[in-house]
Amino acid sequence: MKKQNLLRAKHILLCVNCMLFFIICNLFSYELFAQENIHTTGFYNIYENNKVVTVTNPEVNNGGRHSLFLPQSNFTDNLASYTRWYYQDPSSMGNNIAVSGNSLYSFLGWDLNNKRAAIYDNNSSTPLWVFPTSTSTSTTYAATSDTAGSNAIGAYTNIYLFDKSSNVPFFNFDLTVLPDTGRAGPLDVTSDGNYLIASASRSDTSTFMCFQKNSTTSLWKYRLPKTAYGVKISGNDSLVIVSTYNYFAVINIYTGTARHEGYIQYGTQARYGISGNGNVIATCDLRGYLNVYTWNGSTYNLNWTFQEVPGTYYNWMTSVDISEDSEYIAAGSMVFLTSSSYDGRIRYFKVSSGNTPLWVYSGCEDNVCCVSFSKNGRILSATTWGDLNHLKPDLYIFKTKPDVSTPPSIYTVTTGGSFYSCGTSNDGTTVVACGKAVHARVFGSGGLLYNISVDTSEGPSVVIDPGVEPTGYRLFQNYPNPFNSMTNVKWQMLNAEQVKIIVYDVMGREVDVLVDERLSAGSYSVNFNAGNLTSGVYFYRLTAGNFSETRKMTLLK
Incomplete structure (x- = not known):
């Protein structure tokens, strides 16, 4: 009898534990960016009651450790740049934004609540039009052409193209026609708006597809293992670099032929960089490595490597971009000073000078999630999560030329939240940024959208x-x-x-x-x-x- 009672008690305890597990699972909804397992190194979101918080899961460094503290860089706004307008959304969050090459329009997706895509001009925070997206969308991906004649969004199981004048899509590809549907992932459009590179993202294998803007029949498909994180077209519209958590490929847009495929051992959740002619590419990963490759006519050779040296944890290289002329690289990082304190750093390299940066901007306080060059290479913008007390900027704009050894500042924006994405027009005169109205590491909702007029001159003329x-x-x-x-x-x-x-x-x-x-x-x-x-x-x-x-x-x- 005692043995039966003991077995009955164990059975009851097991049932109670199962019930508790399902209750906890229903209280919280987890989403690692693009369906990676939540225990994998990287970012993931926790959703609760229409609010969200972003959690970072670093990898412990069991090898040699270094001092991670750098003196904070000084930044003085010394030119006549200014905020044209800004908008704070009461419930939605801005995840991805793009600016037209001609500097006149910005296009983004609003997520979390009241999910939608919207296009804006430089005159007002009132959108020219709005397009509601599926309520099942977690992240809306956005891209635009030089004149905003082709505006692309990827939302849930649809990929759309719009003209700037109408919220009626002239292109709509439904991912459910694919045998393994997936979710709409990162995308990009050529500068003339004639070609679209989109992705169907899945945790096992992702599919990248090329379309001409007037046809939903794909010109080619290319598959890579793991979840899709990046699509970036070269400035001359001939090549695209696509990436998943562990893999990347450089593909000819017109033929679908891969000129190179590579493996990223330590994983990434960033979009990679490619120069205007595609001769220089850059990858980054979650052990803090920045790898720069150059094309020799038949393959990409590793040119040099830089690492954000680890302390107790491996630090992350979280964003990268390459100037149109192939000469310069900007990279953003997130540094784990301790288990609960962070720094963000922006590094500016000259490709021909190797892995010693021309300058470093430190003291960004947290993840530098986006870096973006103007097409003429004169302006660099960078967005960060900023500090929890909101005393430091979340958006930085730099003048990159001539070569100097200290960060050449132009303008900053400090908010009560965190920026997630930025875009820089071809001539650098417009910078746009979007994000969350409260800090990324704090449960909350609401969004930010900023439109900045950038003075690209050398300074006031006497x-x-x-x-x-x-x-x-x-x-x-x-x-x-x-x-x-x-x-x-x-x-x-x-x-x-x-x-x-x-x-x-x-x-x-x-x-x-x-x-x-x-x-x-x-x-x-x-x-x-x-x-x-x-x-x-x-x-x-x-x-x-x-x-x-x-x-x-x-x-x-």
Whole structure:
């Protein structure tokens, strides 16, 4: 009898444990990005009550460990870039965004709640149109052509193409016609909008497909093991690099022939980089490696490798891009300082100089999830999750040329959330970014969308006023004053001097440097663009040799 009671008790305990297991499974919904097992190294999402939190699962380093702390880089917004507009969605989250090459349009998918695709211009945060996507969609992938004539989205089991003028798709491929359906994964379109490379993502094997925009019959299909994470077309539209968790291939767009296939031992969840002509490619992985390959006419040879050195855990190289001219590479990383503290770093390499970066920007506080070059290579944008206290920026914009040893800053954006994706127009004058309204590591909902006007000039231009003879050293009142965004500052000096004109806010903090150069005797003027500043009182100070004068200006928007 005692033995029977003991067996009965064990049976009851087993049933209770099973019930608890199913209850816990129903409380939380897990999604590792693109269906990887949640114990695999990488990112995964936990969903609860229409909210989401992102969790990072690092690999313990059992080998040699290094000090991971770098001094934080300084960043000064010193050019006339500004936020054109921004939008905060009350419940949705922005995962993927693309900007048209001509800098005029941005296209993205909103996920989590009120799932949809939307296109915007530079004038307003009101979309030109909206297209509802399936409520079963977890991630909406987006891409656009140079003129936004072909806007692609992948959502649940559909791949669509739209013109910028209409939310009625002119192309709709249903993945359920495939024998192994999968879910719509990463995609890209050629710059002219005539070709689309899309993916059907599955945990075992993913399928990449090429379409002409006017036909849903694929030109070719290419399969790689594991879940799809990246599709990136070369700038000349001839090649595409596609990637899954452990594999990648470089494929001729017009023939479907693979010129190279490779294996990534340590896994990745990033889109890889490819240069304009496809002669340079770059891969990154979840042990912090950046691998750069060059084409020798018949195959890709490994050129050099860089590793974000590990500490207690292996660090991750999480994003990469290559300039159109094949000369430069930008890479973003996530560093595990401890089990619960992080850093993000942006590195800028010259391909011909090997694995020593030209400069490093450290202190981004968390995952640098996206880096993006302008097609002319002059502007680099990068998005990060930022710090939990929201004291550091989540979007950084750099001027990349000429080559310098310190990060050449232009503009930053600090939010109360985390950015996940960014895009940079061909000429670099427009940068767009989207993300989550609360930090990636915090349960929450709501989304962010920013549109930035980037000043790609070398700085404010100093203009000589001919025919105006200086009578001494003098700083004139700016005109107009008060002003809305743009005003002109004039001064004169009797001798050649090193000249500085610096703008300060009412707290005495430097907000802009208008002039910092040696000038001959004469009368001068410079325009000040305050588009990125809030309304209020500001002060500007002229220093020329031993002379100094300060005046007040009022910005009214």
